[in-house]
Amino acid sequence: MSQTTGNPILGFVHRRRRGAELFLLVLALAVGIGAYAAVGVGVEGAVPTDLIGYGGWLAALVVGAHIVVRLVAPYADPVLLPVVAALNGLGLAVIHRLDLTEDTGFAAQQLVWMTIGVALFVGTLVLLRDHRILTRFTYTSGLAAIVLLLMPMLPLIGNEVRGARIWVRLGPVGMQPGEVAKVLLVIAFAGYLVLHRDALALAGRRLLFVDLPRGRDLGPILGMWLISLGILVFQRDLGSSLLFFGLFLFMLYVATERAGWLVVGGGLFLGGALVAWQLFSHVQTRVNVWLNPFDYYGPGTNDSAFQPVEATFGMAWGGLLGRGFGGGDPGRVPFAESDFIMAAIGEELGLTGMMAVLVLYGLIVERGLRAALISRDGFGKLLATGLASVFALQVFVVIGGVTGLIPLTGLTTPFLSYGGSSLVANWVIIALLLRVSDLARRPVPELTTADDDAGDQDTQVIRVAR
Amino acid sequence: MSELTLLLIRIAYLAVLWIFVLSAISVIRSDMFGARVPETARTPEPRGREPKAKAPSKRRGSPTHVLVTEGANAGERADLAAAPVLIGRGSDAAIRLDDDYVSTRHARIAASGDQWFVEDLGSTNGTYIGTVRITQPTTITLGTQVRIGKTILELRK
Numbered sequence: 172m173s174q175t176t177g178n179p180i181l182g183f184v185h186r187r188r189r190g191a192e193l194f195l196l197v198l199a200l201a202v203g204i205g206a207y208a209a210v211g212v213g214v215e216g217a218v219p220t221d222l223i224g225y226g227g228w229l230a231a232l233v234v235g236a237h238i239v240v241r242l243v244a245p246y247a248d249p250v251l252l253p254v255v256a257a258l259n260g261l262g263l264a265v266i267h268r269l270d271l272t273e274d275t276g277f278a279a280q281q282l283v284w285m286t287i288g289v290a291l292f293v294g295t296l297v298l299l300r301d302h303r304i305l306t307r308f309t310y311t312s313g314l315a316a317i318v319l320l321l322m323p324m325l326p327l328i329g330n331e332v333r334g335a336r337i338w339v340r341l342g343p344v345g346m347q348p349g350e351v352a353k354v355l356l357v358i359a360f361a362g363y364l365v366l367h368r369d370a371l372a373l374a375g376r377r378l379l380f381v382d383l384p385r386g387r388d389l390g391p392i393l394g395m396w397l398i399s400l401g402i403l404v405f406q407r408d409l410g411s412s413l414l415f416f417g418l419f420l421f422m423l424y425v426a427t428e429r430a431g432w433l434v435v436g437g438g439l440f441l442g443g444a445l446v447a448w449q450l451f452s453h454v455q456t457r458v459n460v461w462l463n464p465f466d467y468y469g470p471g472t473n474d475s476a477f478q479p480v481e482a483t484f485g486m487a488w489g490g491l492l493g494r495g496f497g498g499g500d501p502g503r504v505p506f507a508e509s510d511f512i513m514a515a516i517g518e519e520l521g522l523t524g525m526m527a528v529l530v531l532y533g534l535i536v537e538r539g540l541r542a543a544l545i546s547r548d549g550f551g552k553l554l555a556t557g558l559a560s561v562f563a564l565q566v567f568v569v570i571g572g573v574t575g576l577i578p579l580t581g582l583t584t585p586f587l588s589y590g591g592s593s594l595v596a597n598w599v600i601i602a603l604l605l606r607v608s609d610l611a612r613r614p615v616p617e618l619t620t621a622d623d624d625a626g627d628q629d630t631q632v633i634r635v636a637r
Numbered sequence: 638m639s640e641l642t643l644l645l646i647r648i649a650y651l652a653v654l655w656i657f658v659l660s661a662i663s664v665i666r667s668d669m670f671g672a673r674v675p676e677t678a679r680t681p682e683p684r685g686r687e688p689k690a691k692a693p694s695k696r697r698g699s700p701t702h703v704l705v706t707e708g709a710n711a712g713e714r715a716d717l718a719a720a721p722v723l724i725g726r727g728s729d730a731a732i733r734l735d736d737d738y739v740s741t742r743h744a745r746i747a748a749s750g751d752q753w754f755v756e757d758l759g760s761t762n763g764t765y766i767g768t769v770r771i772t773q774p775t776t777i778t779l780g781t782q783v784r785i786g787k788t789i790l791e792l793r794k
């Protein structure tokens with residue numbers, strides 16, 4: 172992790188670009204509200220009557236977030252917030268479209284969750300004026316993440332939904348603690364690695380062109396491997412297990428610049444996956460469905476490939492330009508509003524729409540890595556890298572699964588899928604990324620002129636830009 | 638609703654989606670083609686080494702070198718004319734410190750206008766002025782003690 176920041180002393184100052192952000196936000200609202208109107212026209216034959224109320228609420232949320240960014244993070248990245256607003260608006264419209272065919276009320280709930288998400292986004296930006304404060308909570312957040320990951324295993328509040336034990340039910344409110352845990356884990360890893368990266372990087376011996384780390388430094392990576400295997404075994408959640416282990420591996424690689432970690436970790440992952448495939452029937456089912464979906468589809472079989480095969484049919488029917496909102500039949504895919512929302516988008520907006528969504532995800536990851544590159548402190552670099560790679564991994568795992576590139580695993584599509592925990596956690600991730608990029612792009616404060624007699628060194632003023 | 642209207646709506650929506658994507662990309666095109674550096678910052682000298690290092694030394698009582706006053710490398714010094722001065726354990730550092738608490742590229746001393754300041758380069762154990770760990774470039778004057786690991790450095794005339 173070399174410090175290749177442009178010399179801040181040279182006088183280059185990032186522009187604030189808040190005007191550009193506002194312009195993009197207006198376009199993002201057009202994407203979100205336009206989708207809602209198109210759904211109304213396509214499904215019901217008329218522009219929805221509550222378009223003004225719905226659009227007004229969406230606009231109020233987004234503009235409120237923009238004003239807060241203007242006030243407390245004036246140098247933050249101008250692209251992240253609009254991209255997220257567009258994805259969230261599009262997701263709401265697609266969920267609403269599925270509601271209309273299936274007679275459910277997920278979109279209204281999702282709008283409530285989005286409001287909570289934006290509130291937490293604002294709260295994070297206002298309360299956390301400097302991300303380096305989070306280094307104090309390295310081990311606390313690591314412990315909290317492990318507790319959260321264990322919560323679904325507890326007898327009373329743990330809850331098994333569709334074979335995966337990843338839910339916690341507290342009275343009427345259910346949540347997936349894993350979504351919150353991933354943010355805490357990034358904070359914990361970043362804090363741990365920024366302290367130990369020298370030991371991890373410099374000690375060790377070279378074996379067959381690969382720098383292997385010392386045995387005792389392998390402790391954390393083995394621990395993380397065991398935790399993700401535990402998630403795989405006890406919670407039967409392939410996606411989260413892959414997400415957490417991959418995240419740790421990426422951050423280790425970025426922190427130490429040693430490709431050896433990728434070899435070691437990749438080997439561990441492959442070994443673990445092979446053993447899991449041998450031992451567990453649900454893993455075998457997933458792999459078989461992925462390899463030969465049509466053997467598990469239709470009458471005479473147990474129909475375990477019904478969901479991915481219907482999704483593939485839908486996307487094929489959508490073609491290049493899609494069926495248009497209301498023109499397809501995405502309700503055929505079970506859980507189209509959560510895990511398979513990309514299939515619904517592929518069916519009704521076609522490859523063109525799906526590519527746009529993928530590019531938007533790519534932009535979020537790129538902006539995160541950009542913030543990491545220009546960040547001036549190691550912790551900020553690792554934090555932004557970790558958050559960006561969580562995003563990249565999650566999008567890869569879920570969209571790869573829906574489109575049949577890799578075996579299907581249950582994860583939510585960030586900002587699009589129906590699901591409160593995931594939406595709220597992702598809004599907090601964006602707030603953290605904006606905070607890192609704000610501090611990274613903010614110019615170095617002008618320093619007070621020190622007097623020549625240097626008599627007042629003890630009371631030197633360090634001016635902090637706010 | 639006629640088939641043609643629906644087709645137009647479909648294409649118009651995809652157009653809106655892509656207009657948004659392309660505008661977002663155009664906002665960040667400076668990432669690809671490089672950012673504009675303001676004229677004032679560029680004209681003096683692109684690298685800013687010689688003039689910036691010499692400008693302060695014209696004044697009476699300005700520091701000329703950095704001296705290690707305490708620690709394993711006490712007595713080692715680096716000339717400020719070659720600013721910015723890199724301090725760390727790595728071989729490319731102007732002041733190489735044999736101190737276990739020092740990172741490979743630990744801190745940097747550089748000039749801006751008349752002032753010298755020290756900037757932590759994301760080190761593990763931090764750079765301290767007095768007892769305060771610095772989080773951003775901080776002015777130092779003659780005799781200000783900058784602590785890095787077990788080492789203390791000072792600007793000297």
